[in-house]
Amino acid sequence: MDMVAGHSQTQPPALERISSISRQIWADKYRLKSDGGTPMDITIEDTWRRIARALAAVEAEPALWESRFYTALEDFKFLPAGRIIAGAGTDRRVTLFNCFVMGDIEDDLGSIFSHLREAALTMQQGGGIGYDFSTLRPKGAVVKGVSADASGPLSFMDVWDAMCRTIMSAGARRGAMMATLRCDHPDIEAFIAAKREPGRLRNFNLSVLITDAFMAAVEADADWPLVFGGTTYRTLRARALWESVMRATYDYAEPGVLFIDRINKRNNLYYCETIHSTNPCAEQPLPPYGACLLGSINLAALVREPFTPAAHLDEEALTELVAVAVRMMDNTIDASGFPLEAQHQEAMAKRRIGLGLTGLADALMMVGLRYGTPKAAEAAERWAREVNRAAYIASARLAAEKAPFPLYEQAAYLAGETVRELDADVRALIGEHGIRNALLTSIAPTGTISLLADNVSSGVEPVFAHSFVRKVTEPDGSKREELVEDYAVRLYRAKFGAEAKLPDYFVTAQTLTPLEHIRMQAALQRHVDSAISKTVNVPADIPFEAFQEVYFEAYRQGCKGCTTYRPNAITGSILSVAPEPASDAEAVAAAAAIPVEPNHSPIPRPGKLAGSTYKLRWLDNEHAMYITINDIEEAGRRRPFEVFISSANMEHFSWVVALTRMISAVFRRGGEVAFVADELKNIFDPRGGQWSGGRYVPSLIAAIGGIIEQHMIETGFLTPGGHADHQPHVANLSAPAGALGMICPQCNQPGVTKDGGCLNCHQCGWSKCS
Template identity: 65%
Template sequence: MDRFAAPVSAQIWDMKYRLKSPEGAPIDATVEDSWSRVAQALASVEADPAAWTPRFHAALEDFRFLPAGRILAGAGADRSVTLFNCFVMGTVPDSLEGIFAHLREAALTMQQGGGIGYDFSTIRPKGAPVRGVAADASGPLSFMDVWDAMCRTIMSAGARRGAMMATLRCDHPDVLDFIDAKRDPVRLRNFNLSVLATDPFMAAVEADGPWELAFDGRVYRTLPARDLWNAMMRATYDVAEPGVIFIDRINALNNLSYCETIAATNPCGEQPLPPYGACLLGSINLARLVPEPFAEGAALDEAALEGLTADAVRMMDNVVDASRFPLPQQAAEARAKRRIGLGVTGLADALLMVGERYGSEGAAALTGRWMALISRAAYRASARIAGEKGAFPLYDRDAILAAPHVAALDDETRALIAENGLRNALLTSIAPTGTISLYAGNVSSGVEPIFAASYTRKVLQKDGGRTEEEVVDYAVARWRALRGRDAPLPAWFVDAQTLSPADHVRMQAAAQAHVDSSISKTINCPADIDFESFKDVYGLAYASGCKGCTTYRPNAVTGSVLSLTADAPAEASAGVVAAVSPAAEDAAPTREAATGGDVVYMARPLERPEALPGATYKLKWPDSAHAIYITLNDVIVGGRRRPFEIFINSKNMEHYAWTVALTRMISAVFRRGGDVSFVVEELKAVFDPRGGAWMGGRYVPSILAAIGGVIERHLVEIGFLEGEGLGLKTDPEAQAVRVGERPGGPGCPACGSTNLHMTEGCATCGDCGFSKCSG
């Protein structure tokens, strides 16, 4: 375990990437075994696997190259899962039969662990006539609700939930409803939303001109373009969505513009893809390529970067042949173009190690240099592989050489492409790396700044208890090791909350100039930023050459940022350690059994030990004079904690009969063992005909549903379920809280912790490493 830079890294490996038997027994004894498994699996498609296996192993060693989590967990595992991260589904036809056929395809894709993107612009607007049935269309948002409901019922492979992206064109008649959809705190929680902004629309905004909303040749409405733009900016200011995708720029710069048209992206936006497009991801860990961090003249080893890039390209190209695919159309698309998305992680840490402040002009210039080196090395490697194995089937020499990204490469690289072709149509992308960054020693994620120098993590133990440990950013840990634990951090150490939006955009644009696909990045803004300062962020991104933009500002609908506790390390006091985000809510559609709480089936009730661990919660229903106290006690079975009994009490005697009945019935169910999560489902489905209540920004249909939420939260906390609690977060009088505990924000969907932060369009949990958007 000394390979790991931090305890959290070993825990992430054991929980997510270590190969185990169906019974949970480890097959990978060490992380070296995991590297060997992946290296052998990816070398198996080579003509001489024995020659390439050690080279691939060397690339993986010490976390230098980080294939995405699906590859780390699935390669060589003989599981029916896809190793691809990203899919855009087929074009949705404007017919009921076609729509539901595509719904089925989405379910099959998410079942195997794929995140999906959809363009709903092809569905006629709300109120449009439906010929032959004498009815009006319900519009694309109504069908997005159907997709959203489907996602809540699908468990993705490896206990992951399917993430979804929905796009709508800026000229669709329902675009204003789409823009405001997430103002409803319970609607479309499984989607990220982005508006497809065209070049003519951006020109109309600049000129303050009119803009037509039209479908199938009919103009439904004309409005000032700036009104639509301001509506979009106001919504993203208020509720952190929608994002924006500059779709004409994406298509104009696409290497494959001669044979495909793009209208959607994967859930986090780093992969613009055509219908049935598929892409796999991997990241070079720049933090491991600075041999003498913080020394005078410290620099990244550029020769090592080029060599590692070449090996990473070959490994990822082999994944195309080694992977399964949910649908035959996806397999055909992937093999015809052999897209890969090689990116980076640890950028901010690497910049810190060489003395550059993230967001500065110097840091942007260095980022551009490193990304240019990666791009050149990747294209050269792909051309050499093409000379050996053949170019991708849809390769067109003249069209590829004329593509803007290829045209900007140096003459030597272009000559190599002209001679050999390209093995991969597109090669670079910067994806979310929240979980694999933790696995690699808590390096900074993707191209994001570090979020906090350090934070305290709560760890669930096998006996059901929790311990606390400090998690330190990789660069900070290296600084401490060299300078001493109490050495103050240099002035160039900054985090996401101390940067201006312009700093974020500058870094995104610097990387985008040398990335042929796109980038997943969140521009974190402080809660108190005024709208006038905020509203120019998307415009700045467009002017800077970005292909899209996503922001996050803490707000009343999606949640607020929680500051560090008073006893947190001094160097992190300016940062934050938890943010409740749209992605946090998006990531938790349903409940499921966690690896720490496997289903145990029993013929006889469990016997009660003399002492049981447990917790008591206080639930204050808004219209009730008295609180309800709920005590849940647990039993340890096979080293794992599961619910055993419940006690529901209230001073209100009107509640006496039904609380006693619930106490007895639920306790009897718990003592029988098995999968008792249905108790939560049944209680949360109870609607009071007199009406429910809004609690912390969410509608709870009855007091029984609120009790179900308390039980759910407890089951998440003990590791029995991998779902979120009720997510109550504001008024202490309208929350269920553990007695003696302060109310917190919505919980991580995997472990219930509120230690979430927003990065790369995703909420990442600092306690368990959960990230909706990455493996």
């Protein structure tokens, strides 16, 4: 009997079996619709069929493999990355690859802007990109032949940042960017501090390329030279530079660190490529023009007899599923388009894929293990080992059928540090047939697709919240609230009752220690040939010395990088809610009880105010603009109260009036108004901005925001680092399981968390990275 038909006869359609948030994610992000908005995928089963058919089309027996691919997709057992789900079988000009690292940027202006164009074309098709800016000479270096000094890599990063905003304004899918810089580049200190400037480089994730030599110098408290082109620009203490990296990420959650020597030593393709950047979430270290597609095995879907003494992961089913998934992903390379021909050639030459895991935390709970414990790490490592082993076996068998990847060199490949650690029978199989895919495993963030898969835990992260209340807008505009529960929590309560108390092994990210996070990451990394996107959540009050130790421990335990998140007034705090309710009714009641800061009434305007007027000339406009900012005195402290903007250019009249009235209305209500300047500074004009004061200002409104920020600093309301004197309250990170997260920029609800190195909203599925 056909497996697909047999399944459909015994269960209701998937739409009737999954949570409403999963249905919404499917409808909003992945359901195929015509250009006019008419649904083409009527059910989720139609989406699975569309993907299966598209990826089977390259096979000699497409009907056979379509059936097998459908079965793998069915019930979310295998989750291709979002771009595959949304794009496969649509005949639209999109790439099915999630991530790219762009080419090396030669240190001349023509090359720089040629690469900017390539980045724009890649992001237009929805690809996230990584760039290493270490090849650009430092700020102040002489540019021979033009009697000028170099502006440095950060100035060009500003240009990339503006390009990204422009691409997104044109309606393209959001594509995040990664920027890396070597720890010995002369501009490394400016790179580390870049995000202390409000609004700067907001479309980039930043990571420092940390070498083994640097870590040894930190340990020895030795001198560390900053070098470019063979010239040492200056020398500083390695430990001081390390502490500046740590202090920035302690305060701002960036930059991350990538242990670049380890990445290259353990790369299967060490013999034909050098890596110096990654995709935006860092699970894919890639060479120039490297491309990788992603997919995840849903471990939670493979647990049998959950919450019983006999609970176990079906490892036989896991092995079979991995083999089908590898074939699907290999076929995707041939089925996908590419923004650039160089990316196409690179993908074909190496046939890299990144098969990973999701639902790990749920699977652990379902078999009675507490995430972060040695036993849980042991189980996770065993499952990762099985995925890795099955993937290499499947790829070797594919090589026997379809040929190895073109740059395969048997002696060199088998001598690789990672390949040497494979089981002897797997190495023998590779020796006999070669291997189809140069690298096979990678663990990516799965924020949105894990929500699609009935809200399973994301990637290899712990569960962030067992349940939360989500606000839903009905078609008539009315609002309602619904309880959203984690997949494993919902199964447990379906089995034992809505009032059942969750066992101790149902932990959340807030109840784990940082070293428990690292233990899990290190255990998994031992059986992943690329890298892992993982966020180590740390409490807001963690001492700085203990925070640094997290990174040292990640290095000692063999991780390829480390990303942490410490909630504070700058990065965003965790909102505490009442202890986890036992029922839907209590959940809604608890949500209603969350304390809300009352709105301030406008303060009456005094008869006389102190203020300043600033002159602003924009582009080649003959008329200058004048911005007047008046302040009010409160308890001996000045704060902005109103803004007036005057311009003789009548083209600006209507929006100038609207802008000044809105800003003044916000200022007159008091409270924390520093965000106004930051919001304005992020506004960009698709027609372009201008250079001012050595940096790129993306729009006239952004320039006005800069003046407002400058005024706040001059009056003492805002410190140069971007902190208002009065800091908002930061809740304790040891929040209960109902903690919601930061405010989402799309749905304006609390639900944004950082997991897998990426900000994701659990309310609406918004993601910074997809």
